[in-house]
Amino acid sequence: MTPTNQHTSHHGEGGHHSGHAHGGHHEHVDRGQAEILDLDAEVLGEHMASIIAWLPLESEPRQIVDLGCGTGAGTFALLERFPDAHVTAVDTSAGYLQLLREKACARGVERRVRTVQADLDTDDWPDLGTPDLVWASASMHHMADPDRALTSVRELLAPGGLFAVVELAGFPRFLPADAPESRPGLEERAHAAADGFHAEHVPHRGADWGPMLTAAGFTVEDERTITVRIEGARSETVGRYAYGGLRRIRGVAAPALGPEDLAALDELLDTDSPNSLLRRDDLTVRTERTVWAARRA
Template sequence: MAHQHHHSDTGMDWAAMAQHLESQAELYAPWYERALAWLGREVTEPGLVVDVGSGPGVVTGLFAETFPGARVIAADGSEALLERATERAKRLGYADRFAVLAGELPGSLAELDYPADLIWAGRSLHHLGDQRAAVAACADRLAPGGTLALMEGGLPTRFLPRDLGFGRPGLEARLDARSADWFARMRADLPDSVAEAEHWPALLASAGLGHTRTRSFLLDLPAPVSDRARRYVAEMFTRMRDGVGADLDADDRATLDRLLDPEDPASVHRRADLHVLAAHTVHTAVKPAA
């Protein structure tokens, strides 16, 4: 399950996904905290941080916590998600240094009043047709010496053992393959889609940025997981069944149904070996000083 987006078509109703996006980001908070701690050592006292494709603002809030002297901007094309980000900023006490930037990305970045010292794009650029142009647009809005950080790539998330004790072993690997097919369709159907080798350090360099760095970070929530993690995994498998279930054979569909049956002791709702293991990758580069 490499990309974590599972819909019956390649369109996305981001407002409808708000609760899922929020729950996922909160569950993955330990991963983000490790990545932001690393960024905190790479970036010195940024004055302005922009979260590109911020969604409901969970990660924007973590940036506000990591850099207490910085202004933070949540940039997204969904007004509904930005409303949640604003509510979150008020609730957590950083509204006085928080703002939103609404509009289609990356074009809306041109509306920034000041260049940013740090721009973060967490799995948002792959939703834009021309990823090279998106990287260039982000780089253009950096202040001299500013850092662009992209979270893209990593390894498929794992929730279950290879052999569940029923069905054919290797279900998650087969779901990964269906997810990859979905992702390819999603990319091909984007407006102005451009095929691009996802060599992110090279794309960063092509935008005139230097000092490229790459680090991967692990999220390891071992069994037994929390009730929140269990609910999240159940939602993920529900989305997979609804999104790619038709592409699976009858045995795998039956296995998914059993995994999602709350009354079944072997379901994700009840099994003792459920876990969350994920590795995500961050790529950074720096705009040359003037």
């Protein structure tokens, strides 16, 4: 996939792509993005599990490919749901794959995970086996040529296999509409500014994958949109998730924000300020995720 200031996109959002694993060192990892991916997995883990449980599988998958696995949120949720399955976790980032392998060892599931570093924007994909299930969460929109990638997935799948595409409406919102007091509606304006950046650099973000799947030779068996609302109260995890996300959104939104909005955003991101995001007790995680479940036509 083309490199992006990712997750600001969802992570802003979650997901990468991947080839031949050759190690990787933590100094090459975008630590801020890796933390957001881990927080995303922690905060939204229950919703991830519910999506996996919903999948219209004909039988329990034994071989799974996780495309754009990031630091492993989907990989470990799939391993937990399907205790007899093996997962091939694919990403462009050697650093993320190293983190994933360390987590697999810590959880005692390293023998059930294979990591593959690959650029899925090339024609020549590595050997990913013949999976019963291909899972792509917040990764397909990063593909430079989604149609080509969808064709590659169709050729990869075992007969009767399922392709699950999970995408997000954007990075979650956290603040009440009337916050902060000095600049009500600031969060939405920051997102709108970031959306302008993403429309240019990540054009498939927010796309309807149903028609693209059909055009690539899939039959979409089902589609579901999940609305997420998690009351954060004084949750430290939700606070860090909001802080990390808004900090990355600031990175792409700043040129399009006015000076008053930028000052208010910087105050929210100032951990020493009494008005810091981390001191608020009114944060709520609000987002939507849509999942398409498709088979080879």
